[in-house]
Amino acid sequence: MSTDPHRGPLHTSHIEAGATLGVFGGWEMPIYYSGGGVVAEHTVVREAVGVFDVTHLGKISITGPGAADFVNSCLTADLAKIGPGQAQYTLCCAEDGGVVDDLIAYLIGPDEVFCVPNAANTREVGRRLAAAAPPMVTVTDQHDEYAVLAVQGPRSAELLAAVGLAPGTTVAGINYLAFADAQHDGVLVRVGRTGYTGERGYELLPPWKHAPALWAALLAAAGPLGGRACGLGARDTLRTEMGYLLHGQDLGPDITPLQGGISWAIGWDKPAFWGREALLAERDRGPSGECAGCVPPRAGCRGRTWRCGPQQARRWGRPPRAPSPQRCIPVSRWRCSIPPYGLGTASRSTSVAGRYPARSSDPLSCPPMCADEVGAAGR
Numbered sequence: 001m002s003t004d005p006h007r008g009p010l011h012t013s014h015i016e017a018g019a020t021l022g023v024f025g026g027w028e029m030p031i032y033y034s035g036g037g038v039v040a041e042h043t044v045v046r047e048a049v050g051v052f053d054v055t056h057l058g059k060i061s062i063t064g065p066g067a068a069d070f071v072n073s074c075l076t077a078d079l080a081k082i083g084p085g086q087a088q089y090t091l092c093c094a095e096d097g098g099v100v101d102d103l104i105a106y107l108i109g110p111d112e113v114f115c116v117p118n119a120a121n122t123r124e125v126g127r128r129l130a131a132a133a134p135p136m137v138t139v140t141d142q143h144d145e146y147a148v149l150a151v152q153g154p155r156s157a158e159l160l161a162a163v164g165l166a167p168g169t170t171v172a173g174i175n176y177l178a179f180a181d182a183q184h185d186g187v188l189v190r191v192g193r194t195g196y197t198g199e200r201g202y203e204l205l206p207p208w209k210h211a212p213a214l215w216a217a218l219l220a221a222a223g224p225l226g227g228r229a230c231g232l233g234a235r236d237t238l239r240t241e242m243g244y245l246l247h248g249q250d251l252g253p254d255i256t257p258l259q260g261g262i263s264w265a266i267g268w269d270k271p272a273f274w275g276r277e278a279l280l281a282e283r284d285r286g287p288s289g290e291c292a293g294c295v296p297p298r299a300g301c302r303g304r305t306w307r308c309g310p311q312q313a314r315r316w317g318r319p320p321r322a323p324s325p326q327r328c329i330p331v332s333r334w335r336c337s338i339p340p341y342g343l344g345t346a347s348r349s350t351s352v353a354g355r356y357p358a359r360s361s362d363p364l365s366c367p368p369m370c371a372d373e374v375g376a377a378g379r
Contacts (some may be wrong), residue, residue, distance in 0.1 A: 008055035009147055016264030017229060027056035030231040041234035045197055048226035049153035051218045051237055053377075054203070055211070058103075058122025062129060064137035071113045074132060074274055075105060078259065078267030082126055084109045087177045087192055091265055092117070092125050097282055098253035099126050099260070102245065106179055116148070118247050124267045128274075147211035149217065150235075152201035155225045157360025159209040160202060162221040163214070165191055184214050196235060198242035210275040215296075226269055258287040 005028040014021065018034025026119055030053060032038050044050050044305040062071055072079040077090035084107055092100040101121035117125045129138040165182045179192035187210045195201030206214045219229055231349055236246075245251050251260045256279065266279060359367055 006056070008053065009208050010053045010215050012057065013212060013215055014053070015289060018243075019229075019231060022232070024232060025056050027107040027119055029053065029056050030229075031233045032231040033229050034252055036228060036230075038231070038237060039318050042230065043236065044228050045153045045199055045230060045238055047154070049145065049151060049155040049222055050197075050227060051159075051215070051222055052150040052152065052230050052232070053147070053193075053215070054150050054235070054369050055147040056119035058115070058117040058119060058125065059126040059142040059146050059148075059205070060117065060122065060126050061140045061142050062115065062133070063111060063140070064113055064133075066134070067137050068107060068110045068113055070133060070137050071105060071115075071129070072267075072270065073232035073272045074129060075103075076266045076273050076275070077105070078270050079105060079107060079113070080270075081267070082107055082177075082247035085178055085180065087179055087194055088267055091251075091262075092121075092128065093257070093273070093279070094253060094280060096280035097153065097275040097277055099247065099255060099257060100128065100249040100253065102247050102265075104192075106190075106192065115209055120249065128152075131151075131285070141183075144371050145208055146205045147214075148199060148217065149206065149211070149215060150195055150197075151204065152195050152197040152230075153227065154239075155227065156199070156201050159218065159222055159227060160191065162225070163217045165189060165204070184210070184217070187214075196244060197238040199238075201365045209351065251291055256282060256287065258282050259289050279306040290350065 005023045005026055005050070007028050014030045017030075019030035020032055020034075021028050022031045023230075032041060036044075040048060047354050066081055069092065075090040075092055077088050079088060079090075082088050083115035087104050087106045089102065090105050100188055101117045101124070103115050103125065108114060115125070115129075121139065126141050133139050165184055172261055173192065174193045176193050179190055179194075182189050182191050184206065187207060189210075190205040192203045192205070193201075194203045204214065213334060222228060240247070245260055245262065251257070251262075256275075257263055257266055258279065263283070267273065268280075268283075270276075287297070
């Protein structure tokens with residue numbers, strides 16, 4: 001079996017743009033572009049509009065009689081609480097409550113759901129759904145059939161309108177976590193009001209072969225709006241700045257939704273979903289540890305090692321510098337077994353570099369200048 005990374009339909013475009021590439025979830029993707037860099041690309045999303053290629057994200061179609069009810073019996077969030085044309089952040093859990101993946105589910109109708117999981121977990125999510133599906137429900141991996149382009153920033157609606165993607169009356173009319181179908185040069189493109197940056201934004205699902213034409217049109221129209229192409233490096237700093245979770249770091253097979261602080265993504269009243277019994281038991285006894293947010297006490301502490309507790313000299317990683325601390329709270333999330341202190345107070349159990357008390361913070365609290373909803377992760 002080949003170990004070469006997958007390449008999306010825009011690979012040549014990224015090379016021509018001088019992108020620095022890296023492998024994410026088995027896909028070779030742009031980290032940042034020539035003439036920009038992570039901080040510049042981060043800033044353009046906060047101030048204007050950025051265009052990301054996130055085709056590495058998975059695409060799974062579930063179709064057949066009762067497909068929506070079937071998916072609702074598997075994933076944690078209650079799909080019955082939304083209607084066709086809406087999307088939902090949800091989790092695929094194992095029976096022990098660990099998180100196999102977090103994903104977005106698009107409800108097309110009672111007989112069709114389209115899921116967008118993380119790249120590295122697409123195969124496992126698809127395998128689990130296919131193994132559990134009733135005979136009349138079909139689970140199809142469409143990873144190589146669609147690209148995913150993210151248009152994020154305060155001028156994102158202007159950019160989509162500039163290239164003719166205006167589902168219904170206007171792009172601005174699409175509500176958060178909703179989607180609609182539009183056309184670009186006669187080709188159907190699904191437009192979702194979703195994202196992973198905290199800014200107003202959209203994620204586009206064009207057919208694989210049409211992605212280069214749409215990408216070129218978006219970049220040509222982005223320039224006059226102060227926008228540019230952005231890589232996954234900026235996407236990571238943007239989501240970190242907002243406190244959005246990252247699977248494999250803040251969630252995973254050994255980190256449950258309760259430990260990750262996202263029990264709101266669980267439909268507790270549903271009669272069935274994977275991991276339900278284990279998660280109900282954990283909720284009743286209380287999680288053994290929780291993800292928390294911290295604001296460094298001073299700028300020089302950013303990027304230093306975090307330690308949790310006087311008896312727990314465990315390193316929790318190096319939180320990146322927040323490029324726009326004037327906009328959103330720069331936080332790091334980590335899991336620890338020490339009860340959290342009150343928000344905004346100095347913690348005696350948490351320190352930076354073992355020296356400076358860190359101030360606890362709700363990682364999803366952000367000034368209203370970040371225009372889109374907070375509280376839902378994207379990818």
